[in-house]
Amino acid sequence: MPTLALIVAFLATMLAFTFLAGVGSASADEIDTDKYQYRISGNVQLDGKPLENIALTIAGNGVDTTVKTDKNGQWAVGVPEKNATYTVALDENTLPTGIAVVNDADATDETPNIKDAEVGPGGRVTVNFFIGEGERHVTSFADQLVERIVNGLRFGLMLALAAVGISLVYGTTGLSNFAHGEMVTFGAVMTLVFSRGVGLPIYLAVPIALVLSGFIGYVMDAGLWRPLRRRRTGIVQLMIVSIGLSLAARYTFQYFIGGSTTQLVGADQRPIQLFGSVSMSIIDMVSVVISIVVIVAFAMWLLFTRIGKATRAISDNPSLAAASGIDVDRVVRIVWIISSALAGLAGVLYAYYRPGIKWDMGAEFLLLLFAAVTLGGLGTAFGALIGAVVIGLIVEVSTLWIPADLKFAAPLLVLIIILLFRPQGILGRRERVG
Amino acid sequence: MSSDLTAPVAREKTTGLHIGDAKPGVAKTDPIIIADGVRRTFGGLTAVDVEHLEIPRGAITALIGPNGAGKTTLFNLLTGFDKPDSGAWTFEGHSLSGVPAYKVARLGQVRTFQLTKALGLLTVLDNMKLGAKGQVGERFWQSLFPFLWRKQDHQIEERAFELLKKFKLDEKSDDFAASLSGGQRKLLEMARALMSEPRLVMLDEPMAGVNPALTQSLLEHILDLKDEGMTVLFVEHDMHMVRHIADWVVVMAEGRVVAEGDPISVMKNPEVVDAYLGAHQEIDLGVVTGRYPAADAGKNKASKESK
Amino acid sequence: MDWIQILSNSASSIISPATLAYALAALGLAVHFGFAGLLNMGIAGFMAIGAYGYAIGILTFGLPWWAAALLGLVASAVFALILGIPTLRLRGDYLAIVTIAAAEVLRLLFLTTAFDKVTGSADGLFGYHASFRASNPIPEGTYGFGPWEYREVDWWVRILGIIALILAIITVWRLMASPWGRVLKGIREDEEAVRALGKNVFGYKLTALVVGGVIAAAGGIVYALPSSVNPGVYVTSLTFFVYTALLLGGAATVFGPVIGSLIFWVLQTVLGNVLPAAVQAGYLPFMTSIQAQTLKFILVGIALMLIVIFRPQGILGNKKELTFVK
Structure with missing residues (x-):
């Protein structure tokens, strides 16, 4: 051509x-x-x-x-x-x-x-x-590269937490959720409220924030998305509703926490040198471990539990799944709760990674999420996982060659180029593309 | 379709279409389409594998076969809506391999879809006018200057009304196509296809979803096409319809052409009974003919026949 | 509260450059989204190209203002081709993702310090007005009445903005009333059906993307004419605001985007004046005046949701002709 x-x-x-x-x-x-x-x-x-x-x-x-x-x-x-x-x-x-x-x-x-x-x-x-x-x-090039790769994996795993959620929601309901970025911010903001605001220690504030994130997912499904599904609202309409929700949520955050950046407890921890030029603080290392554990647990859930299997069945063919006795509404509700909680967790980790909490932190995250999900193939959770890790690596490794303030541009550009050659994404099926 | 259908007035069947024995891939006296070695696989599954096929000109040819035999896939390939893994085919001598769908249509080979694609938010008349070929006003710069295309548009409108009258849709010309019944949409789709003055009309399950009151007129319309000098190729499950209107029948199973011949002899062919009728005995006919609307889910994808 | 001042500000916003810019952008988006069914989520990128093309044309290439404006329009057409050629063959949601990503890439390229000399990075571009102001035929002075009293420079901006808008409206109206528009609307409904009728669907979609993109870029230029080009403007929120204006008026109408933008900005101005004033007057004791300014954006988001759910055809749209791509 x-x-x-x-x-x-x-x-x-x-x-x-x-x-x-x-x-x-x-x-x-x-x-x-x-x-x-x-x-x-x-x-x-x-x-x-x-x-x-x-x-x-x-x-x-x-x-x-x-x-x-x-x-x-x-x-x-x-x-x-x-x-x-x-x-x-x-x-x-x-x-x-x-x-x-x-x-x-x-x-x-x-x-x-x-x-x-x-x-x-x-x-x-x-x-x-x-x-x-x-x-x-x-620092030698090799050392820099290793450092960037380690950081990229760290970022990618964090991204994956939110990406698998947005992908599951897309797969089960057809919604491209533009408000997912705000669910990420929500987790971080709630952690801020309960640690800095209420004064709880961080190890209590985070779980509370995650429970609230899951609850918000439930509320959104019950209060907004399920009624709209009942009305048989088209997917483009749903998408634009989610854009409205994203705007409203984003500025609500700004309303309460203002326009500045706020740090979580421990964000100023000293990094410990690990090997080469790779160094991480204790919190960074805990973040990586949490990401890995949660992602593995999530994969197990998706592969081996009844609900997980039902989720995949619905993603494959919603009407067939419904016809074979799967309670689609219940599964979708669970998907919302889980993906919202995962997004909240990604938000907490992202607040340490950036570092800092800002009202529009989710918006910059959202595009990387879309890139990850598209790269992996729309609607496949494992594709989203791989896509997220690839995006994370591109973000960090690209800074070896391009200015650091363009690091979020690199994965988006790569996404556009990959779509030229493999429109179905890395793991997507060719037939899905119309 | 139920058996209480009254048989239409039989019209003369076209005969003498083939040369030699009526076996799969038999040569035709005057073929309009010649296909060779057309193969299409989905993943590991071979959907279509046609060694040689000729479609006779000026006749009505039915393409039949059990669900998943690859009929719609072959349709999509011949019309440029899908790309084969290998193979070549010609339409009136033009090679069509790799020719995009819109160019195929411009050559005079027009198709309809299994699930009707009436453009719901356009009026019936606009649907019709969209079908006409070579419109000056459809070019970008010319469209900005109405005096360049107004006259042609009027002519097209007149032709559209004539056809609408024939299809008894003229009273609905200002309604949105979305407000038509399923059968009326089928008629509209066929009428719209005729606006392009085709030489070959390809109908994908023209009877699916049409209520019995309309079947009669739809059959008559298809027979009229032949009288007006057009060639018709259609996919259908309904044996009544095939027997009544087809001059030639091509039977497909598992992607291959397994039999060819005139309707009467083909239906006696044991292989056909085996491959097609036999396979149907356990299946609900309503499902097979697509008469039950597919669930809302795959609205857009459904035209692509699955494995 | 000074209601007279608030009313005057609101009335003035009817022909503010921002309103005209939004109207142009929304009209371009109507061509994309309303008429062709293309999910362009990068309208902010098209506006940015127009604005930066104009400013860079003057500051870097030393062009006269009208040639720089032309450069902005041509650049947006090229941008549309680059976006469209790879993605218009793909499913609709891919176009949404690619356009939103491309707009963001563009913004980051304008923002990076690497091109500071050309783009001004975070500071943006300013001080490119000499040639434009020199071309102003209106003698110095203040003209108009009531809320619409402006200096000659401000009138020149508004007049050109209104001319651009009228030209765009006539073009879109002519296009959509023609057989060309009929094909486009057909594609929105079902592109396979239109392809089966012998129309080059891809070509139509690409042309529509270019036409809408150029109109949106004209909006970007009008936005940049009076003051400066600031990269903070061309964020994804801008795209969403333009969508709000468009859907408010009616996506598949010619005047809907214009009316929608007008309502959008008048409401913004009213809220932007009333809310802080209410805070100062002590009517909203739980709110600071900064929060009051934020509140109006929250309301935009809520309004967008309500429109799409309860009146998806917009104010001017016909319920039957409600137009959302499937």
């Missing part, structure tokens, strides 16, 4: 353009300083002379920004939170040859090019590096 070749060529050019520009073009020396009121700034000099175009990455509390120094060697980045810690990393590859970040007199930091910057009550902090002749502290 010549048109296909044309599109591929076009997309490839677009990609190449993205990569080239990502490497070549200069960034601003002041980023987000008018967007956020707090700032981190600094001055990069070598023996009193300013260095231009040195790249620094500032990360933490929902920020991941790369900035370059101006001709006076100065840079500044706006950040959303005060009384919070950010990491500032200087990219030594952008220093002149033979020059590196060195340690102050008697310090023995292995990575002096990475520093923690604490933005205090004043809301401003300056970070400077000691620069001189010396050996660079660059």
Whole structure:
């Protein structure tokens, strides 16, 4: 098909353009300083002379920004939170040859090019590096890759928790649920309410939030989706109703928690170095374990329990399932409760991963969910699982080549390209495509 | 269909269609479609595997066979709605392999669907006008200037009314097609297909879902097509109908053509009785003929015959 | 509460550039969703292309304003082709996912610091008005009466916006009243049936995607004309708001999108004025004025749900001609 070749060529050019520009073009020396009121700034000099175009990455509390120094060697980045810690990393590859970040007199930091910057009550902090002749502290490509893959798997498993839910709902009811992102936010917000608000310890707040998430799933099904199914509302109408619900829910969150980012307890935990350049905090490790355990349990449920089998039967052929005596309404109700609880759990884990809770955190998550579900093949729960892991890997690994602020664009672009060649997704059946 | 149907006035059957013995793949004196080695598999299942098939011109040919014999799949392949794994076929000498469905239709080979596809939110008249070929006003830039297409549109409208009158739908011309009964929709679909002035009309189960009061006129309409010089190929389960109106019968089973011949002799053929009638004895005829509407679920997918 | 001021603001919003922009975008979406049955969830992306194409055309390529506007329209047509060619052969929900994803990719590309020099990243683009203002034939001064009193620049924006809207309305109305529109509506109902009648369904869908996309991009340009281009505007919420405006008026009508956008913005203005005023006056003691501003967006979401459930054909739509793709 010549048109296909044309599109591929076009997309490839677009990609190449993205990569080239990502490497070549200069960034601003002041980023987000008018967007956020707090700032981190600094001055990069070598023996009193300013260095231009040195790249620094500032990360933490929902920020991941790369900035370059101006001709006076100065840079500044706006950040959303005060009384919070950010990491500032200087990219030594952008220093002149033979020059590196060195340690102050008697310090023995292995990575002096990475520093923690604490933005205090004043809301401003300056970070400077000691620069001189010396050996660079660059992480090898292999180490970076391993680190990214580990992070990608972590993100992908978390994504999978929500993706299997959205996929089950689609499979059993035909609804592409745009409000699923808000169910993710709901779990995180409820955890916030019960930990920071009520003052419960986090290990109690999370279970309460998950129970409430499941309950919200039940309420949505009983109060909205089941009556609409009864009315035989078309699937496109249902989809737009879910968009309305998503908007209403999203702004309801903003109504109560405002527009800023709030951290859960323990989000500032110190990462522990595991191997290579991979490091995780205790909470990160617990997150991974929880994701794996829950996903395995979910798969068991889907494969071996009566309800799980019924769920798959309905996804295959709803009228046949109904005719063979399966109580479709009951199964759909259970699917809603489970997928809502799973989404809530994904929300809690995502709040630690981002890190931070924000009213529209679910909206950015939703598109990745759709990408995962489509990639795996619409309506197959295991496809969604694999799709989610692939998306997670793409998000993290792509940052080796493209700017970090484009990391959510990469999987969406990959999704579009994959749909060109395999419209049924990775695991989908060809015949399903019309 | 029940047995209390009164037989229509018998019209002359067309004979002398084939050359040599009436066996599967027999050559025709004047074929309109010639298919060779057409195969289509779904997963591991072979839905259609036709070695050689010729459809006679100017006659009414019935395609019969048990449920899942691959009739609708063959229909979809011949009309470009599905792509075969291998094989080639021609329509009036044009090779149709790989030709998209809309171009097949433009060549004069038009089809209807098992589940009627009346365009519910268009009026009956608009449905009809949509059928006409070569409309200037259907091109993007021309459509913006009504003086370019108004005259042609009027002519098309007149032709549409003539056909609607013939199909006794003229009083409903301003109604939405969704308001028609199942049988009326079948009629509308057929009339709409005729608007394109086809040479070959392919009807997928024209009797499915039609109430007995309308069957008679539907049969007459199909016979009229032949009188007007068109070739008809139809899929049907109803043996009465096949016997009454078909000049030639092609029997399929498990994707293959197992027998061919005139209706009388084919129905005596033991292989046909075996493959088709025998297979039917345990099955509820209502289900087989698709007369029970498929559950709301697979509305769009149902036209694709499943394995 | 200052009711006179509130009424005046609301009346003024009837011909605000935002209302005109929404009307254009909703009209483009009507071509996609209402008439052709294409589930385009990326209308914000088309608007962004129009707006950025216009601003970049002036700032980076140094084009005069009208050529830059043309660039925005052409870019959106190209965007429609790139989206449509791979996806229009697929099932409808794939188009929804691909368009929403593509719009988001686009927004991230405009937002990234990698292209800061061209796109202005998070700051967006501004200061591109010289050529447009120089072309203004209206002499300096303030014109109009009552709530519709604007400076000559603001009138120039509104006049061009209204001209663009009228042109778009005439085009869509002509198209949909023609045999071309008949085929398109047929495709919305059942594309296989239309294909069986010898129509190039894919070609029609692609043309419709381009036409609607160009109209929506014109909306993006009108939005950008008076002030600046800000990447924070072109989020998925914008797509949803345009859907709300469209469905409010009636998806498969020509004037529905216009009326819908008008109602949408007048209501937004009324609520945006009344709610904070009510808070200040102490009528809503449990609410801050920031919360009052958020409340109006919650109401948009609820309104969207209610319209789709209880009046899916919109205000102008015919119940029988209710148009939702299956």
